[in-house]
Amino acid sequence: MGEYFHSVTLQEDKCSGCTNCIKRCPTEAIRVKNGKARIIEERCIDCGECIRICPHHAKNSTGDPLDAIQNFKYKVAIPAPSLLGQFEIDIEPKKILAALKMVGFDDVYEVSRGADIVSSYTRELIKNAKRLPLISSSCPVIVRLIQIRFPNLIDLIMPIESPMEVAAMIARQKSIEKTGLASEEIGIFFITPCPAKITSVKNPIGIQKSNVDGVISIKSVYPCIQKNLKKVDEDIDFYDSGKAIGWARAGGETYSLGIENYLCVDGIENVIKILDEIENGHLPSIEFVECLACVNGCVGGSLAVENPFIARNRIRRLSEKYMKAKQTRLVKSIESFLLTEKILPKNVHKLDNNIIEAMKKMNQIDCISKMLPALDCGACGSPSCRALAEDIVLGYSDLDDCMIIFKEKYKTLKNETPESKDEQSADEKK
Numbered sequence: 001m002g003e004y005f006h007s008v009t010l011q012e013d014k015c016s017g018c019t020n021c022i023k024r025c026p027t028e029a030i031r032v033k034n035g036k037a038r039i040i041e042e043r044c045i046d047c048g049e050c051i052r053i054c055p056h057h058a059k060n061s062t063g064d065p066l067d068a069i070q071n072f073k074y075k076v077a078i079p080a081p082s083l084l085g086q087f088e089i090d091i092e093p094k095k096i097l098a099a100l101k102m103v104g105f106d107d108v109y110e111v112s113r114g115a116d117i118v119s120s121y122t123r124e125l126i127k128n129a130k131r132l133p134l135i136s137s138s139c140p141v142i143v144r145l146i147q148i149r150f151p152n153l154i155d156l157i158m159p160i161e162s163p164m165e166v167a168a169m170i171a172r173q174k175s176i177e178k179t180g181l182a183s184e185e186i187g188i189f190f191i192t193p194c195p196a197k198i199t200s201v202k203n204p205i206g207i208q209k210s211n212v213d214g215v216i217s218i219k220s221v222y223p224c225i226q227k228n229l230k231k232v233d234e235d236i237d238f239y240d241s242g243k244a245i246g247w248a249r250a251g252g253e254t255y256s257l258g259i260e261n262y263l264c265v266d267g268i269e270n271v272i273k274i275l276d277e278i279e280n281g282h283l284p285s286i287e288f289v290e291c292l293a294c295v296n297g298c299v300g301g302s303l304a305v306e307n308p309f310i311a312r313n314r315i316r317r318l319s320e321k322y323m324k325a326k327q328t329r330l331v332k333s334i335e336s337f338l339l340t341e342k343i344l345p346k347n348v349h350k351l352d353n354n355i356i357e358a359m360k361k362m363n364q365i366d367c368i369s370k371m372l373p374a375l376d377c378g379a380c381g382s383p384s385c386r387a388l389a390e391d392i393v394l395g396y397s398d399l400d401d402c403m404i405i406f407k408e409k410y411k412t413l414k415n416e417t418p419e420s421k422d423e424q425s426a427d428e429k430k
Contacts, residue, residue, distance in 0.1 A: 007046045007061045007198035012036055014058035021050040021059065022383040026268045027148050027348070031391065032381035043348045045144035046199040047268055047293050048302035061195035061303055064214035066221060069104055072187030072213070074179050077105040078167045079191040081112045081248035082298040083218055084318055085311030091229065093245075093318065094238035099228035100191070101236060103221060107175065108236060111190070112244035114167030119243070119256040121160055121334045126259065126287050131156060133263070133278065133286040136253055138162045140200035141293035142271060143343065147205075150275045151345030159339045161207060163247065164190050164197065166337055168211035187213045191221055193301030196293070206339030217303040242323035249312045250297035252319070254290045261285055266292040266300070351394070365389045373404045 017035035022028075029043035030050060037058065039050075050059040069075040077100055084093050097108045118138070126134055137143055137158040146153050161169075168188045175186045190197060190212045198215040246252030250266035263286055265274045271291045277283055294300035299315060300308035351365075352358040368389035375385065380401040382388035391397040400406045 004041060005199060005202035006039070006041055006044055007063065007195040007202075008039065008044060008048060008051065009060055009062050010037055010039055011058050011060060014056050016056050016058075017381075018055065019378045019381065020053050020055065022381070023378050024049045024053045025383065026145060026272060028383045028387050030383070031396070032378075033396070040348075042346070043148065045141050045148065046196040047141040047145075048195045049268060051195065051302040061198060061217065063192070063195075063198045063217045063220070063303075064189070066103065066216060066224070068214050068216075069187055069189055073185040074107075074175055074181055075105045075187045075189065076107045076109055076171050076175055077101065077103075077189050077191055078109050078111050078164065078171055078212070080164070080193055080197075080218075080298060081110070081115065081245045081252075081315070082193045082301065082304060082311065083191055084245065085248055085299045085315040086218060086222060086304060086306045087225075087229075087314075089314050089317055092238075093240075094236050095229060095232050096225065097238060098232045098234055098236040099225045100221070102228040102232070103224045105189070107171075107178075109167060109171035109174070110239045110244075111163050111167045112241055112247065113170070113239050114163035114165070115244040115247040115253075115256070116241055117166050117170075117337070118160060118163050119253070121337060122158060122288070123257055123259070124334060125158060125160065126257075129287075133283055133289045134158050135278075136288070136290045137206070137339075138247075138253060138290075139292050140196040140205065141194075141268070142291040143205055144196070144346075145268070145271070145293075146275065147343065147346045148348055149272070150279055152279055153275060154343050154345060156278070157343060159206070160334075161337050161339060162200075164200075165204075165207065165211050169337075172211060189214045189216055191216055191218060193218050193298050193304035194294070195301075195303060206341050206343055208341055218301075219303050219305055222305050240322040240324065242319040242321065245315060245322060246319035248298050248315045249319075250292050250295075251290070252297065252315070254288065257288065259287055261287045262290065263288075264290040264292075266297055267295040268293045349390075351390075361393050364393045368392055368399070371399070371405070372402055375404070377403075379403045 015036050017032050019032050022030045027043045029040045031038050087096055101108050135156045172188055192215050201210040201212045201215050204210045243256040251264040254262045254264045265271050296308040296312045299311035351361040369386050372385040380388050382391050
């Protein structure tokens with residue numbers, strides 16, 4: 001197996017070592033040592049929180065450049081529904097899609113089409129589920145979070161591909177029928193608000209190979225669309241399903257299902273709390289949980305350009321405007337869209353291959369944790385005192401990295417110097 005690809009990257013020359021990122025990372029995947037941040041690759045889930053919080057823009061996301069589409073004879077853009085929320089509400093969606101096509105694509109096929117298909121099959125899966133609640137698999141950050149922090153919940157993840165993958169699969173088939181070209185000559189490019197989607201294409205979970213050939217961020221394509229809006233002169237087919245468009249905001253997926261016993265949770269910290277509740281068996285009456293890593297849903301992705309609250313409002317209004325009874329024509333059976341690979345847990349906290357040594361290290365971590373102040377201030381460069389204790393045992397840090405302990409040690413050493421003893425003697429004589 002090749003090296004694991006991560007969309008989120010660090011530009012070390014821009015990093016000031018401020019420790020803002022380590023406090024927001026949900027999997028404790030970042031450390032700050034020697035004045036620079038370091039990403040622990042096996043723990044990173046590409047959620048983009050560090051991109052969002054970094055005041056110096058030292059974190060970024062590596063997607064495909066726009067000119068990557070030239071590697072294919074026939075190019076199809078599959079934009080996320082959140083793209084529509086980046087533009088003023090009075091700009092018609094078909095005009096936005098036409099402007100996107102003018103960037104250099106031969107066709108546009110909205111991911112919202114895949115969303116309606118996934119909704120149809122999700123109802124079927126909920127009806128036949130042996131264990132509830134089922135957890136949406138549409139957000140790749142959540143799937144990776146469960147792999148690392150909640151492996152006991154893996155069996156609750158919806159075993160169905162995301163709307164992006166479903167749309168890509170159908171777009172490719174339609175393009176083959178339309179052009180007569182071979183599959184490898186057709187390039188399917190997802191327009192994303194989210195770095196995790198880039199990673200999920202390069203390193204898919206639940207399927208062997210992604211149906212998407214490349215991922216371009218909304219940030220990089222947005223200026224081109226804005227420029228093209230002024231010269232759009234063609235009508236383009238627009239999939240006017242309000243429920244499918246609504247997937248771009250938190251609550252859109254659950255609303256499209258038409259069920260009552262559900263939860264919708266957005267924001268990675270809130271998701272972690274709810275997953276804790278599910279793991280502890282506190283939500284037996286809930287059938288389905290929509291978990292979204294970004295506040296407000298996909299419109300809040302770190303690769304979008306508009307304020308997420310404004311974008312969410314636009315998506316709501318568009319969803320209401322096109323809230324027609326859309327009849328989804330299911331072109332394939334549910335088996336065509338089910339995950340084919342088992343989702344496995346990721347043990348990123350493994351201390352040693354030898355179980356005896358691992359237990360010894362665990363005891364050492366417990367002992368060191370008791371010595372630390374339990375402030376979780378992050379000044380040491382580790383996200384918590386417990387994480388610092390682990391880093392010390394693994395040889396990445398030492399006890400003097402704790403500012404509280406170092407300060408006390410400095411005071412003790414200072415009091416033991418000859419100068420300080422002379423000062424104390426002089427004070428006693430007075």
